[in-house]
Amino acid sequence: MLLDVLFWGLGTVAVASAVAVFVVDSMARATYALAVSFVAVGLTLLLMEQGYLGVLVVLMMVMEMAVMGVYMVMFMGMNPALMPMSMVHDKRAALVVSVLAFVVLGAGALLVPWPSRRGLPDPDVTAALGESLMGPQMLTMVVVSPVMVATIVTGVVLAAGRTRYDRFGDDLDVRPPRDPQRGGVGR
Amino acid sequence: MPDTVTAAGPWGALLAGVLLVVLAAAALVAEGVLAARARGGPVGPELTRPLDETLRLLRQRRRAPVSADLLLWRVAGGGLVVVALLMVALVPLGNRVVADLDVGVVWFTALDVLVWALVWLLGWGANAAYSLVGGYRFLALALAYELPLMFALVAPALAASSLDVAEVAAAQDDLWFVVWMPVAFVVFLVGVAAFSVRGPFTSPAGADVAGGVLCELSGVDRLVARAGLACLLVAGSAFAVPMFLGGGAGPVLPGWLWVLLKTAAVLTLLLALRRRLPVVRPELAMEVGWVVLLPAVLMQDLVVAVVVAVRG
The missing domain is CATH 1.20.58 (Methane Monooxygenase Hydroxylase; Chain G, domain 1)
Known part of the structure; x- marks a missing residue:
């Protein structure tokens, strides 16, 4: 209850x-x-x-x-986030898509013949x-995690406007690097 | 040290709340006294300062800036106390605990992430520039301290092979975790100071931005927000006890008293250190967090994992 x-x-x-x-x-x-x-x-x-x-x-x-x-x-852009603004756009299409998605998912949840429980849940x-x-998927996980980290690092490197040549100079020998903001560990 | 803890019931929950508030008030008194001694002022008025402030703020009229987001602002201020209460609910006091969760360590992490949302909302809700600056400063600090804090909590959980706070405390019967995971302990304390906006991490409420996230708060709103931050400091210190300091283990005295004494000791350590450390600028904290603290605490986790694997 x-x-x-x-x-x-x-x-x-x-x-x-x-x-x-x-x-x-x-x-x-x-x-x-x-x-x-x-x-x-x-x-x-x-x-x-x-x-x-x-x-x-x-x-x-x-x-x-x-x-x-x-x-x-x-x-x-144009800093609307600090102002009151509408949270919806393209209302008609969005409404159709969301109602359809809700109906399909809801119908699936209600109509699928759920299996009845066999055995008991694990104590832990x-x-x-x-x-x-x-x-069983340990190998997959071990492969996936370095790939994901590499993707993140690549994404950041590609997105960053400044390269290592901006930081360390043409011959990569400028120390400390020319950063717009100081780091916290004296580099 | 008992292996099992029993639920404390509603009176126990009330008692935990009262203890939290009393310790928070004591921490504020200690802060005031240390500050007064540092500037050579009289210590006397500091002893009743939290009480005086409470009475003053209760009488003060609440005001709000133009078109402040009152709902989010007040939820944020009140939410800090709630988060602190939910944190102490996890800490076993002797063999009683308010919330005996089998994933208590993860629950604590979820709660300290909630503090991100609340402090930022506190800055946002006021609809004032200095408040918003304070809110963003907190998030910048949060990005620096949060991952080291999470990985610091991994170490005791790993060593105890459990996410249950009582089991982590019970696993320290022969040796307290603080002895062989000092790095994780220190990083955890840094995290506690940071999420309660204390010591080197006061810049979100700094004087240079007229009080930052606290600047527009008045009356009872200011009271609950400041009480919430003090309670968070106490709750974080209390959580260090079962995680690193053996929980209620100790000679002669009963377990619950040891938990309180150890909590007070951690609090004293944090308060004493705060006067010796400068306030860090958020952008500097970021690099310290990611280049120094995170690798250090990951090495600590590795050492713990190897020890656990070798011991079997």
Whole structure:
């Protein structure tokens, strides 16, 4: 009973704050409405006794929204982020796409013949999750992580306006580097 | 040291809250006294300063700048206290704990990320330039301290093979983690000072930006925000006890008293150090965080992982 109340309460909060994302007129409010929605989803995962996954969703989403709010406010052109502004554009197409997506996903969730449970859940679901994620796929993970790091570094290098020649001079021998801002470790 | 902890119930939760507020007030008194002695002023008025400030701010009329985002602003100020309460809920006091989560360490990390959002919103909500500058300073510092802080918490969890705070404390029966993971301990303390805007990390609320995130706050709003930051300092110090200082382990005295004594010791250390360290500029903190702290704490994690693997 209590679980049902919590589940439906959290579900309502998740949907209502997701709607709020498009209704409010401020970038910060939209961002944090989205964060509230994700936190409600994370807490719903806790109801399923997926402690680690639930807490992780809360952690990642709050962090992501905090960083996103910053970047949106910092990099939006003509500085509208500090002013009240509409959070929707291309309303008709967006409405059609989102209603379609909702109907398809909702119908899928309701119509798929879910299998009934065989056996009991593992006593330590966090360890079981780690085993099933990292056990057989360890090789994949080991390959994927350096590739991801390399992608991030490459992306930053390609996006940065200044190259090492700007920093260290034509012969790469200027020390300390000519940076617009001093680093904190005396370089 | 008992291996298992039992839930403390609603009265225990209330007691934890009261202890948090009392310790926060004590920390503020200590801060005031140290500041008064440093400038050679009278110490007497500092002893009742938190009480006087509370009474003054409760009587003060709340004001807000034009078109401030009142909802987000006030949520942010009040949220800091809530985050601190949720943090101390994880700390076992003797064999009682308010929230016995099997992923308590991750929960703590999620909470300290929540502080990012709250402090930035505190700066944003006021709709004032200095506040916003303060909010952005905090985020710049956060990008510097957060990853080292997270990896610092990996070390004790790894050594205890558990994310449960009580089990991490119980795993230190023979040797406290602070002894063989000093780097992680120091980095954790840096993180605590940073997320409670203390010591070298006061620039988000610095005098050079007229108080930064705190600058437009008045009345009860200012009270809860300042109390929240002080409570965060206490909550972070309290969390260091089960993580690095053996929890309630200690001779003669009962476990709960040891937890309080160790929390007070960590607090004293942080407060004593803050007067000896200069305030760091956010852009300098960034490079220190990523070039010094992060590799250092990763090496610490590696050492711990090797020790755990060798011990089996």
